[in-house]
Amino acid sequence: MNTLDIDDTDLEPRSVVDEVVEQMRMLISERGLTIGDQLPTEKELCETFGASRNTVREAMRILKAYGIVKVRQKVGATIVDNRMSSALGMFSFNVMEISRETFSDIQGFRCLLEVSSVEEIFDRITDEDLADLRLINATMLETEGVEAAAEQDFLFHTRLVRILRNKAILDVYGLMKPVILRIIQNGKTRHTFENETYYEHEAVIDAIVARDRIAYQYRMKTHLETGYAHFRETGPFADDPT
Amino acid sequence: MNTLDIDDTDLEPRSVVDEVVEQMRMLISERGLTIGDQLPTEKELCETFGASRNTVREAMRILKAYGIVKVRQKVGATIVDNRMSSALGMFSFNVMEISRETFSDIQGFRCLLEVSSVEEIFDRITDEDLADLRLINATMLETEGVEAAAEQDFLFHTRLVRILRNKAILDVYGLMKPVILRIIQNGKTRHTFENETYYEHEAVIDAIVARDRIAYQYRMKTHLETGYAHFRETGPFADDPT
DNA sequence: AAACCTTAATTGTCCTACAAATGTGAGTCA
DNA sequence: TGACTCACATTTGTAGGACAATTAAGGTTT
Numbered sequence: 081m082n083t084l085d086i087d088d089t090d091l092e093p094r095s096v097v098d099e100v101v102e103q104m105r106m107l108i109s110e111r112g113l114t115i116g117d118q119l120p121t122e123k124e125l126c127e128t129f130g131a132s133r134n135t136v137r138e139a140m141r142i143l144k145a146y147g148i149v150k151v152r153q154k155v156g157a158t159i160v161d162n163r164m165s166s167a168l169g170m171f172s173f174n175v176m177e178i179s180r181e182t183f184s185d186i187q188g189f190r191c192l193l194e195v196s197s198v199e200e201i202f203d204r205i206t207d208e209d210l211a212d213l214r215l216i217n218a219t220m221l222e223t224e225g226v227e228a229a230a231e232q233d234f235l236f237h238t239r240l241v242r243i244l245r246n247k248a249i250l251d252v253y254g255l256m257k258p259v260i261l262r263i264i265q266n267g268k269t270r271h272t273f274e275n276e277t278y279y280e281h282e283a284v285i286d287a288i289v290a291r292d293r294i295a296y297q298y299r300m301k302t303h304l305e306t307g308y309a310h311f312r313e314t315g316p317f318a319d320d321p322t
Numbered sequence: 323m324n325t326l327d328i329d330d331t332d333l334e335p336r337s338v339v340d341e342v343v344e345q346m347r348m349l350i351s352e353r354g355l356t357i358g359d360q361l362p363t364e365k366e367l368c369e370t371f372g373a374s375r376n377t378v379r380e381a382m383r384i385l386k387a388y389g390i391v392k393v394r395q396k397v398g399a400t401i402v403d404n405r406m407s408s409a410l411g412m413f414s415f416n417v418m419e420i421s422r423e424t425f426s427d428i429q430g431f432r433c434l435l436e437v438s439s440v441e442e443i444f445d446r447i448t449d450e451d452l453a454d455l456r457l458i459n460a461t462m463l464e465t466e467g468v469e470a471a472a473e474q475d476f477l478f479h480t481r482l483v484r485i486l487r488n489k490a491i492l493d494v495y496g497l498m499k500p501v502i503l504r505i506i507q508n509g510k511t512r513h514t515f516e517n518e519t520y521y522e523h524e525a526v527i528d529a530i531v532a533r534d535r536i537a538y539q540y541r542m543k544t545h546l547e548t549g550y551a552h553f554r555e556t557g558p559f560a561d562d563p564t
Numbered sequence: 565a566a567a568c569c570t571t572a573a574t575t576g577t578c579c580t581a582c583a584a585a586t587g588t589g590a591g592t593c594a
Numbered sequence: 595t596g597a598c599t600c601a602c603a604t605t606t607g608t609a610g611g612a613c614a615a616t617t618a619a620g621g622t623t624t
Contacts, residue, residue, distance in 0.1 A: 096577065097383075121605065132578045134376060137606090138383045141339075145387035146412040153606040154586040167409040170388040179357050179403035185490040186406070188442075192491070196438040200430075248427040249434070252494055255409055338608065363574065374609040379575090395575040396617040 100129050100139035108159065119149060119157040145170075167255060186259050187304055193241055193249060195300045198293050201243050205288060209243050217281040221274060229273040230264040236281055263307055276306065342371050342381035350401065361391060361399040406490050410497045428501050429546060435483055435491060437542050440535050443485050447530060451485050459523045463516060471515040472507040478523055522548065 094102075104119070107128075113119070120128065125136045140157060143149045147166030149157045216239055220232035234257060241253050253260075268277075280303040287296035336344075346367070355361070362370065367378045382399060385391045389404030458481055462474035476499060483495045495502075510519075522545040529538035 123605080134379075134579085135577060137376075138380060138577095141380045141383040142387045145384045148412070151606070152586085153584065154604065156605065163412050166412065170390070170405050170409065181489070182403050182406060185488045188486070188488045189490045189494075192434060192439055192442075197434055200434075244430070246427045246430045248431045248498070252410075252431075255413075256406070256490070258409075259406060365574080376610085377608060380608095393575070394617085395615070396573065398574065 096131055096135050097138045097142070100125075100131050100135055101142050103129050104139060104143065113159055115159055115161055117159050118155075119159065121156055167258065170258075182259065183263060186256060186263060187307070189256070190237070190260070191301060191304055193253065194237065194304070195297050197244060198297055201240070202288070202291060202293065202296075204245060205243050209239070210285065210289065212239050213281075213285050217278060217285070220281075221278060226265060226268060226270060226273070229270065229277075230261055230268070233264050233273065233277060233281075234261055240284075266307070277303075280306065338373055338377050339380045339384070342367075342373050342377055343384050345371050346381060346385065355401055357401050357403055359401050360397075361401065363398055407493045410493045413497060425501070425505060428498055428505065431498070432479070432502070433543060433546055435495065436479065436546070437539050439486060440539055443482070444530070444533060444535065444538075446487060447485050451481070452527065452531065454481050455523075455527050459520060459527070462523075463520060468507060468510060468512060468515070471512065471519075472503055472510070475506050475515065475519055475523075476503055482526075518548065519545075 104125070107113075108119075119125070122133055122136050122140070125131075126133050129136065131139075140149065140151065143157075144151060145166065147162030148159065150160045150162075151157045213236065216232060216236045220229050220236070223229050223232055237260070238250075238253060242250055244250075280299065283299045284296060284303065287299055346361070349355075349370075350361075361367070364375055364378050364382070367373075368375050371378065373381075382391065382393065385399075386393060387408060389406070389408030390401065391399045392402045392404070393399045455478065458474060458478045462471050462478070465471050465474055479502070480492075480495055484492055486492075522541065525541045526538065526545065529541055
């Protein structure tokens with residue numbers, strides 16, 4: 081099989097709606113519009129782009145879904161920045177779990193960020209970082225419920241990535257939060273967090289303290305793969321009577 | 323006015339489109355639809371929800387923007403999971419200026435993606451990948467102008483990252499394209515591309531062919547830092563002491 | 565069986581019309 | 595003057611119809 085399952089989705093002919101979205105993006109950029117500014121009315125956009133109102137409206141729906149604009153009747157479209165909440169919102173589609181593909185992709189990404197970056201982490205880590213990690217891990221035990229524990233678990237890994245002192249990486253990690261949270265929660269119970277996750281985190285911290293690169297990479301990789309094992313057992317569509 | 327005070331907060335009356343989105347969500351949940359399954363046709367959805375086709379289409383646009391469904395003519399709407407791509411895609415609307423820190427952060431990120439991932443790249447690379455890389459690099463010489471060469475340069479690195487077969491990482495790399503292009507282009511001339519970049523790329527490919535991990539990491543790291551050096555010499559923040 | 569053609573179903577875009585919301589300004593009154 | 599009322603105009607929200615573009619499916623021919 082020569083089929084690459086990655087780029088088979090890239091060859092779609094762009095629809096008029098997509099074109100309009102692109103033109104709106106350029107319009108925002110060219111006019112230097114920023115948060116609080118108004119976009120032209122639908123009618124004006126129709127004339128500017130030579131598209132029908134339906135098309136313009138569908139394009140505007142995309143911007144709204146992205147959290148780029150807020151539209152009110154009579155007032156029109158105002159530029160906002162609710163992208164973060166929109167990003168979180170799209171994962172509130174609880175009905176559908178994360179696909180296996182997405183899951184393994186994200187885990188691979190995390191592996192790169194948290195395991196392969198061992199040199200940078202060891203270079204930059206401070207006592208304060210270590211203290212924070214211990215504290216966050218201890219706090220996880222005191223939380224109540226699976227969700228709170230997962231939140232704290234995510235915070236642990238975020239704090240670890242923060243050691244890289246790289247805002248771009250940290251932002252991307254934050255973007256992936258909804259997905260990672262689901263991955264973390266998948267197939268776990270309070271018991272899992274208290275008897276497995278906690279000690280795996282401690283083992284990782286210990287490896288850092290001992291400046292043991294091999295141990296760190298092994299333990300972190302194992303830790304991440306443990307989550308994957310849970311995922312495979314319960315599957316992405318296990319119906320959970322909550 | 324009888325309705326006053328209280329909620330200046332976010333208590334917006336939900337539009338019919340929002341209702342339809344919610345109903346679609348429930349429909350997916352109730353029928354247990356999962357990735358690969360088909361949604362009803364627009365016509366059926368209109369009848370089911372008692373809404374007009376425009377309304378259903380706008381709702382569908384939201385799902386598409388969320389990366390929940392993929393729609394093709396004649397075929398209809400298929401459930402997918404491109405939410406990560408969508409979440410990242412919404413940040414292509416960034417109008418914010420690029421700071422010096424961002425540049426170095428991005429370079430650090432690229433270093434992690436392209437240098438530290440050496441094991442995964444060596445594991446997965448195929449002859450087709452190598453042929454593509456050679457072709458892209460050769461094509462760079464035949465382009466005209468600095469911008470076209472930079473585009474091809476970026477394509478080379480994208481193709482390299484694609485070897486990881488990780489959609490999340492590829493999406494992130496695509497997200498950084500505007501910034502990376504600026505980094506690549508900065509302070510370079512046609513001469514630079516033809517006499518430095520080209521040979522650096524070839525050296526990287528040769529290292530892969532020889533399965534020489536050390537050489538690969540050294541050459542790639544040097545290559546990335548060379549670009550950054552150009553940036554620091556002539557870039558907008560050249561004399562900025564940190 | 566394979567290649568080609570026809571058909572029908574579905575989405576993509578455009579159009580018009582009206583409803584709903586709301587800022588604007590003229591007009592009124594204290 | 596100042597504040598209040600209210601009709602009006604503008605803009606977005608929804609509905610419904612028409613046709614184009616695409617393509618899966620079935621039928622026909624070689």
